[in-house]
Amino acid sequence: MSQQPFSRPGAYDLSALKRPASSSTPAGPPVAQSGGQPAGQSASTAGGGTAYSVSADEQNFQAVLEASMTAPVLLVFFSPSRMPESAQLAADMQTLSDEFEGRFLVGLVDVEAVPQIAQAMQIPSIPFVVAVVDGRPMPLFQDVAPIDQLRPALTQVAQQLTTQGITGRHQPRSTVVVDEEGVPAADPRYAAAQDALEEGDIDRAVAEYQKLVDANPADAEAAAGLAMAKLLQRTQGVDLQAARRAAADAPDDLDAQIMVADLDMLGGHVEDAFARLVEVVRRTSGDERTKARDHLVTLFGAVGNDDPRVLRGRQNLASALF
Incomplete structure (x- = not known):
């Protein structure tokens, strides 16, 4: 994976993520093998999973990557104790994942809990956000940014992907969201x-x-x-x-x-x-x-x-x- 730094969300060159005319073996660094657990089943370290976000671990990481064959996956690498601001970034990305209604699946990687994933992905620093399309990773940005900057940045990413014919959406995770009284909440x-x-x-x-x-x-x-x-x-x-x-x-x-x-x-x-x-x-x-x-x-x-x-x-x- 390229080590090129991305200081803040802004102008992205996503041409390398354009779908190939024919399928091929996904490129990228080696990753942990799945233990069979479907993507999206574990709770998020950054405050609870949402319909379109999942906490990644050794058991489900391969499945999270495979979900990029359906629609883009954004991997967010963060560290709550070493850099609390990065945990806020992870939480904001969770929020935005629901706003984009399946355009992205956000995979949250707590590098303290699963350092081996960060090592396999050759993550140079925290925070770090990687876009994965068709199993192929590319650095997206590397810094903390407020949600008001993240929102238009992700909109730009989505627009660029659409122009390249990448228009798929993820299905919402099966996790049932409940309100304060424990009653299942309606899907907005x-x-x-x-x-x-x-x-x-x-x-x-x-x-x-x-x-x-x-x-x-x-x-x-x-x-x-x-x-x-x-x-x-x-x-x-x-x-x-x-x-x-x-x-x-x-x-x-x-x-x-x-x-x-x-x-x-x-x-x-x-x-x-x-x-x-x-x-x-x-x-x-x-x-x-x-x-x-x-x-x-x-x-x-x-x-x-x-x-x-x-x-x-x-x-x-x-x-x-x-």
């Missing part, structure tokens, strides 16, 4: 969409969830929220009994069958909705079969792919298709 990313739903503004909820999905297509929770919001949007003002009569009178009317399936979903009859569309897939072909299948897959997403009803529904769909 979904607040605007959820507020819209509570206010009955379905169109705005769809728009808010769509923004989240556009920003991070891998966000399964946002995708599920979007699917459910669109379900509410499609069924607004529809009379259930009239829809059921229409579907019974015209069993080959695909739109009528889809509408009843949607209404069954809203009524909590998830398996009935799945079964109806599986049967439509079974007895149709061509464009109609494709439309029914795609709509069923959308309903799977609204429920959640880990739900046992979805697992059974997928099995039934596969049987109907093949």
Whole structure:
């Protein structure tokens, strides 16, 4: 790794981090091997982990580096006793990691607790921040800076990475955040969409969830929220009994069958909705079969792919298709 000093956040040359046209073995110094623990499971030494930060140790460091294959990782090397200001820098980077909503994963390395990591990464001084993209490290800056300087600096880094086609985002860590009373706190990313739903503004909820999905297509929770919001949007003002009569009178009317399936979903009859569309897939072909299948897959997403009803529904769909 280059030993070039970076005195303060400012103008960065990140051209060396541009994604190669073809994959190759990540370059960089040797690192400790993972003991199998997923990145993001240990609490932060700098004051508790957040959705997009993790305390790095020997067990999870390799996994933290591997997370850079999804989106950039910023490694923050600090020492609470030798330089308390560096611990404040680490805490500020944690705060900013949540503000950037997965654009970076911040890996916090307390060099007193895990000196071997700093040695392996050839860290010349404390504090030190290293950007890692696709497993390849590059020094970013080397000094304490207030959060008001860090924020625009990281914004600049994100913009440069975007121009180089590096646009991935990390998923939030599985750690559940609780409030002072121990109640799980709502994820602020979904607040605007959820507020819209509570206010009955379905169109705005769809728009808010769509923004989240556009920003991070891998966000399964946002995708599920979007699917459910669109379900509410499609069924607004529809009379259930009239829809059921229409579907019974015209069993080959695909739109009528889809509408009843949607209404069954809203009524909590998830398996009935799945079964109806599986049967439509079974007895149709061509464009109609494709439309029914795609709509069923959308309903799977609204429920959640880990739900046992979805697992059974997928099995039934596969049987109907093949």
